[in-house]
Amino acid sequence: MHNIDEIKKESTLVEQAFSRLRHGVLTGEFPAGAKLKIDELQKTYGFSSSPLREALSRLAQEGLIRADERRGFRVAPISLEDLADITHMRLMIEVPALRESVVRGDDAWEAAVVACYHRLERIEARLSDGPVALDDEWAGLHRAFHLSLLAACPSERQRVWSASLFDQAERYRRYSARFREAKRRKSNEHRKIMDIALRRDVETVCALLEEHILSTQRNVQAAFKRIQGA
Template identity: 75%
Template sequence: MHGSEATDYTPTLVEQAFGRLRQDVLAGTHAAGAKLKLDELQNAYGFSSSPLREALSRLAQEGLVRADERRGFRVAAISAEDLADITRMRVMLDVPALREAIVHGDDAWEAAILAAYHRLEKAESRLGDGPVVLDDAWSELHRAFHLALIASCPSERQRAWSASLFDQAERYRRFSARFRTTGRRKSNEHRKIMEATLRRDADTACALLEEHILSTQRNVQSALNAAEA
């Protein structure tokens, strides 16, 4: 791609539809299990059926949407079993990816982690200590930090699957935020993971990351229990 083409780039209609739908599925605007009807989506978003159908197919590949047997689409359901499966896969993929990244990471990788942590910590400092609904800006910074940690893992598929699983877990994080009674201050956990990673202390960094992932599962499970009650 030539430089002029890069600067003139605008997202295609499919990418625009995908971005809007993905954001709303993650935020819970479309409830878990809800049917996504093309005519209603056309009215809500202003896109024609073709880019919307392609966007829904991409969301289905990411596990955020399910294609049902009658050729329709539904938002993926939320359940303790699904959360446990996502968590198990994240531990299987993310923890070894971090270990590999620590082996292969260079100075630029370290600098990117520091920058991502700094932006996330600044955003967290503005959240306060009361109950919060996670906003899109915080979520993007949180995602960027976690992906920066494993950016030097040599396996492109491992990084891509980790990103997809992070997004599937994000829907649960957003869900649990609605039932939380105390503020969300994770920056201390993130700082410890970052410091161990930059020390190249793989054993500590990987243990901290695994506990961080498992603590998300515990928090969301509490929210699921509260929702049922």
């Protein structure tokens, strides 16, 4: 029987492995469709097989990787059909979650949203021109801002699923950023979403978030066309 210290250590190793592998998938270090072999991951990251398998199972549950019939793991493929499905689900789950959050959010919720936006705005001011989606710190703050908007939604499942779908879309945001012609920032969009959410204009902020989500899909579609035409 494992003692408490051993259990805590194992849990910490799983979290570390999960974080490293998740980052590798989101950033494209592991390309779409790539086989994730336990022995190679052990050599690369120094983890034993147990925390790696647990981390891979969690990533599979989040839809970032797939478990194949031979009990192996591969990075989930990238396709316009998959992005369309992710976008569809985000519109179904994330937009209603925002509606509930804006209606129910209290002063603490407002303060958290403002704080998350402030950190996002500050890092954008420091970054040089270029695709901000490829900066890891910006990506983390971008995620925190979007999830802060949903934090007052009473449904834990909606919040968890929204976060998972956001992460699945993150691969596509980074993918399109590598090939995007116009290196535009989204700070104005985020500012508008925040301001209107704090004004409790539910219909307008939901429409803005819907357009924000659809813009990711359009950017990736444009990137696919440029790649295919290259």
